[in-house]
Amino acid sequence: MEKIGIFYSIDAVKTATVAQEIIEALGKDNVEIVSVEQAWKEDFEKYNNIIIGVSTWFDGELPTYWDELIPELSDANLKNKRIAIFGLGDQLNYPENFADGVGILAEKLTGSGAKLTGFTSPEGYKFEYSKALKGNQFQGLIIDVENQNNQTKKRIKDWVKTLEFK
Amino acid sequence: MKKYDIKTTDKETLKKWYHLMSLGRAIDDKAPSYLLQSLGWSFHAPYAGHDAIQLAVGQTFKQGEDHLFPYYRDLLTALSAGMTAEEIILNGISKATDPTSGGRHMSNHFAKKELNIHNVSSATATQALHAAGLARGLVSYKKPGVVFCSFGEASTSEGYVYEAINGASTERLPVIFIIQDNGYGISVPKHEQTANRRVADNFIGFKNLKIFYCNGKDVFDSMNAVAAAREYSATTGNPSIVQANCVRIGSHSNSDKQTLYRDENELAYVKAADPLDKFRRMLIRYKRLTEEEVKQIEEEVKIELKAANRKALAAPDPTPESIFDFVLPDAYQPQKYVDGIHHLTGEKITLVTAINQTLKAEFRHNPDTFLWGQDVANKEKGGVFNVTKGLQQEFGSLRVFNAPIAEDYIVGTANGMSRLDPKIRIVIEGAEFADYFWPAVEQYVETTHEYWRNNGQFVPNITLRLASGGYIGGGLYHSQTIEGALATLPGARIVYPSFADDAAGLLRTSMRSEGFTLFLEPKAQYNSEPASTVVPEDFEVPFGKARIRRPGTDLSIITYGNTTHLSLSVAEQIFRETGESIEVIDLRSLIPLDKETLFESVKKTGKVLVVHEDKVFGGFGGEIAAIIASELFQYLDAPVKRVGSTFTPVGFHKNLEQAILPNENRIYDAAKDLLNY
Numbered sequence: 001m002e003k004i005g006i007f008y009s010i011d012a013v014k015t016a017t018v019a020q021e022i023i024e025a026l027g028k029d030n031v032e033i034v035s036v037e038q039a040w041k042e043d044f045e046k047y048n049n050i051i052i053g054v055s056t057w058f059d060g061e062l063p064t065y066w067d068e069l070i071p072e073l074s075d076a077n078l079k080n081k082r083i084a085i086f087g088l089g090d091q092l093n094y095p096e097n098f099a100d101g102v103g104i105l106a107e108k109l110t111g112s113g114a115k116l117t118g119f120t121s122p123e124g125y126k127f128e129y130s131k132a133l134k135g136n137q138f139q140g141l142i143i144d145v146e147n148q149n150n151q152t153k154k155r156i157k158d159w160v161k162t163l164e165f166k
Numbered sequence: 167m168k169k170y171d172i173k174t175t176d177k178e179t180l181k182k183w184y185h186l187m188s189l190g191r192a193i194d195d196k197a198p199s200y201l202l203q204s205l206g207w208s209f210h211a212p213y214a215g216h217d218a219i220q221l222a223v224g225q226t227f228k229q230g231e232d233h234l235f236p237y238y239r240d241l242l243t244a245l246s247a248g249m250t251a252e253e254i255i256l257n258g259i260s261k262a263t264d265p266t267s268g269g270r271h272m273s274n275h276f277a278k279k280e281l282n283i284h285n286v287s288s289a290t291a292t293q294a295l296h297a298a299g300l301a302r303g304l305v306s307y308k309k310p311g312v313v314f315c316s317f318g319e320a321s322t323s324e325g326y327v328y329e330a331i332n333g334a335s336t337e338r339l340p341v342i343f344i345i346q347d348n349g350y351g352i353s354v355p356k357h358e359q360t361a362n363r364r365v366a367d368n369f370i371g372f373k374n375l376k377i378f379y380c381n382g383k384d385v386f387d388s389m390n391a392v393a394a395a396r397e398y399s400a401t402t403g404n405p406s407i408v409q410a411n412c413v414r415i416g417s418h419s420n421s422d423k424q425t426l427y428r429d430e431n432e433l434a435y436v437k438a439a440d441p442l443d444k445f446r447r448m449l450i451r452y453k454r455l456t457e458e459e460v461k462q463i464e465e466e467v468k469i470e471l472k473a474a475n476r477k478a479l480a481a482p483d484p485t486p487e488s489i490f491d492f493v494l495p496d497a498y499q500p501q502k503y504v505d506g507i508h509h510l511t512g513e514k515i516t517l518v519t520a521i522n523q524t525l526k527a528e529f530r531h532n533p534d535t536f537l538w539g540q541d542v543a544n545k546e547k548g549g550v551f552n553v554t555k556g557l558q559q560e561f562g563s564l565r566v567f568n569a570p571i572a573e574d575y576i577v578g579t580a581n582g583m584s585r586l587d588p589k590i591r592i593v594i595e596g597a598e599f600a601d602y603f604w605p606a607v608e609q610y611v612e613t614t615h616e617y618w619r620n621n622g623q624f625v626p627n628i629t630l631r632l633a634s635g636g637y638i639g640g641g642l643y644h645s646q647t648i649e650g651a652l653a654t655l656p657g658a659r660i661v662y663p664s665f666a667d668d669a670a671g672l673l674r675t676s677m678r679s680e681g682f683t684l685f686l687e688p689k690a691q692y693n694s695e696p697a698s699t700v701v702p703e704d705f706e707v708p709f710g711k712a713r714i715r716r717p718g719t720d721l722s723i724i725t726y727g728n729t730t731h732l733s734l735s736v737a738e739q740i741f742r743e744t745g746e747s748i749e750v751i752d753l754r755s756l757i758p759l760d761k762e763t764l765f766e767s768v769k770k771t772g773k774v775l776v777v778h779e780d781k782v783f784g785g786f787g788g789e790i791a792a793i794i795a796s797e798l799f800q801y802l803d804a805p806v807k808r809v810g811s812t813f814t815p816v817g818f819h820k821n822l823e824q825a826i827l828p829n830e831n832r833i834y835d836a837a838k839d840l841l842n843y
Contacts, residue, residue, distance in 0.1 A: 057435075057439065058349075058411055058413070058439070059347075059363050059364060059411055061381055061411065064383075064438065064439050064444050067381070067384065067444075068444060068447060068448055068451065071171055071172050071173055071452065072452070075173075094363075096362075096363045096364075097363065
């Protein structure tokens with residue numbers, strides 16, 4: 001398997017914690033961390049296998065460090081890239097826009113030609129609306145450390161097995 | 167339509183935006199220092215976190231065509247729309263040259279009439295009604311442009327915001343409601359205000375209304391959303407909402423301490439979303455400006471702010487002797503009937519006919535007159551008392567039309583529409599009965615404040631008609647007289663005719679005058695024989711001129727409205743019984759008050775009875791009695807007495823109504839007491 005580039009904000013404590021668990025599950029040697037605050041188009045184009053970590057801010061927005069990258073990513077050539085997204089959400093306090101960040105990024109990345117992998121079932125989550133949901137699947141792994149943290153490890157373990165990387 | 171983004175927006179535009187955002191933030195950050203130095207700006211609502219949407223509103227606002235109603239957090243909106251840093255500071259430190267109000271209105275309320283940036287209340291989002299009214303004016307006069315109206319998301323809890331959006335939807339008015347959503351109404355979180363997280367969703371069902379959502383912290387998203395909303399409203403004539411999600415980085419205002427209810431994590435979270443920092447990062451990261459170019463703008467801003475500050479500090483302060491300027495504008499002065507008296511003889515007409523005919527005559531006389539209210543125009547019907555019957559048929563539905571059952575909307579839109587052009591004259595039926603006017607009192611207060619608050623730059627030209635008073639078996643909600651309560655508010659004239667001719671004359675004067683006039687109609691007299699008079703077709707009655715309806719020498723009865731007729735009857739009875747001569751003065755105008763006529767009468771008779779239908783306790787008669795006691799004590803041969811209603815609501819059963827409202831017996835007894843004193 002080719003190296004996986006994992007993009008997230010290392011200052012985002014909860015996202016970074018989940019990212020570390022994913023890295024461990026995949027094997028540290030298989031993964032390279034890229035800080036999203038410093039990432040640019042070339043950094044994405046460098047990898048064929050990409051994992052993206054994103055939380056959702058406020059009432060269903062991307063964190064600003066991801067939002068600032070969107071114009072750049074719109075021009076990136078992500079054809080044939082396999083991208084898996086994991087996102088953090090709080091289904092109890094934000095049921096109307098649960099993990100929307102995952103859905104927003106999924107739309108942008110597929111618009112640039114990426115092929116997403118690692119879809120999951122919404123079973124076991126309770127929410128009103130989520131942009132992460134497409135059809136009957138989440139477009140990535142959704143972690144709710146606020147309300148279901150006891151399931152985090154298992155969800156990560158199960159998820160990494162499903163990733164179809166080159 | 168042009169699409170804005172970081173990669174293609176031209177460099178000069180990006181520089182301009184960064185300059186405005188940096189300048190706005192520099193002023194916003196500096197504002198508290200004025201208070202620390204006791205220089206002013208004692209109310210400051212920092213806008214940091216709303217930067218992008220405010221920039222976008224100001225940049226999309228089309229000078230010379232559009233109108234803007236900002237709210238008290240809209241510093242950058244005003245700056246972006248064309249106000250200067252100096253003007254912003256002049257307002258902040260309340261100088262005489264402050265373009266908003268010359269230091270009269272609270273700081274952080276930014277307005278400039280020349281730019282159509284309107285002066286608004288501190289009562290949050292009351293300007294939504296004005297915006298709808300102004301847009302109605304644009305539509306009526308077929309003018310291009312849209313009206314921007316900005317407020318925070320918590321304001322959507324206010325009923326009048328609903329009224330404004332509902333009205334704009336119904337009438338198809340080009341208003342863009344900008345909801346700046348920072349998640350808090352002072353300390354109250356959004357979920358305690360409304361169930362929808364995106365408050366604009368509360369208005370999804372409104373027909374003709376289009377809602378645009380944007381990240382109010384992102385310059386490009388905000389620019390695109392506001393531009394799209396303007397395009398929609400300008401081309402379709404329909405209203406729109408821009409729901410802009412912002413953050414509030416600071417406290418609500420300098421009177422609020424957000425650390426009492428927001429923890430460090432939350433404050434760090436919102437700070438991380440600072441729109442100015444984001445825009446700066448993007449400019450550099452996308453290589454649109456170099457670090458040096460950005461720093462150069464920041465240096466220019468420092469110099470500009472310093473110069474503006476120096477100029478503003480040197481500006482004059484408002485003077486104490488100016489406080490009486492612009493309470494009320496000069497009224498129309500009748501030329502032919504200088505004292506509002508005529509001697510025409512002939513056929514009498516009823517009071518309701520006199521009002522109806524005068525309305526029609528003034529509508530023919532002035533094409534810039536408009537009338538609306540509840541139930542005022544539907545085929546043959548013209549209000550519950552048919553006062554406005556036939557007006558819509560003759561003058562069309564653009565000038566005469568029904569309003570929704572929303573009293574605040576009726577008054578607020580009149581205020582707003584009259585801002586369009588000083589030639590406009592508006593007559594509104596504030597409510598079907600005066601008793602139902604109370605929901606509109608907020609807008610009544612607002613309208614009384616306008617002229618003074620904006621330092622004489624704008625005056626609402628409105629005649630507010632209300633069918634008032636009892637004696638019709640109407641009970642608690644069809645019998646009220648409300649002049650006593652409303653007379654406490656400076657900024658409105660109050661007239662209350664008793665006879666058909668005075669009603670016609672005062673209405674004509676009201677409709678030809680600048681300013682706000684409350685025109686109270688004694689509905690019990692609409693079709694009464696005693697109130698019917700001959701009315702010259704061009705009759706005019708000046709404000710502040712009482713009319714001696716019966717001359718006398720032994721006692722002065724000062725009265726108005728329904729009780730004028732009761733007082734005249736008593737005066738006649740006593741004259742027949744004893745030959746004692748009572749002078750009955752019909753005030754006609756309460757504000758302004760004709761003290762000259764009153765004083766002459768009191769000096770002559772030495773005895774005074776004040777009679778009105780309103781409650782004795784707290785009624786307007788208390789003011790008259792106090793003036794006479796204070797200024798004419800040496801002429802009095804007896805205490806000033808008053809007759810009016812009991813301090814109760816008006817009961818429905820005739821026994822109750824008769825016990826409560828003043829009647830001839832009570833007036834007779836009081837008059838006899840005084841005559842025998």
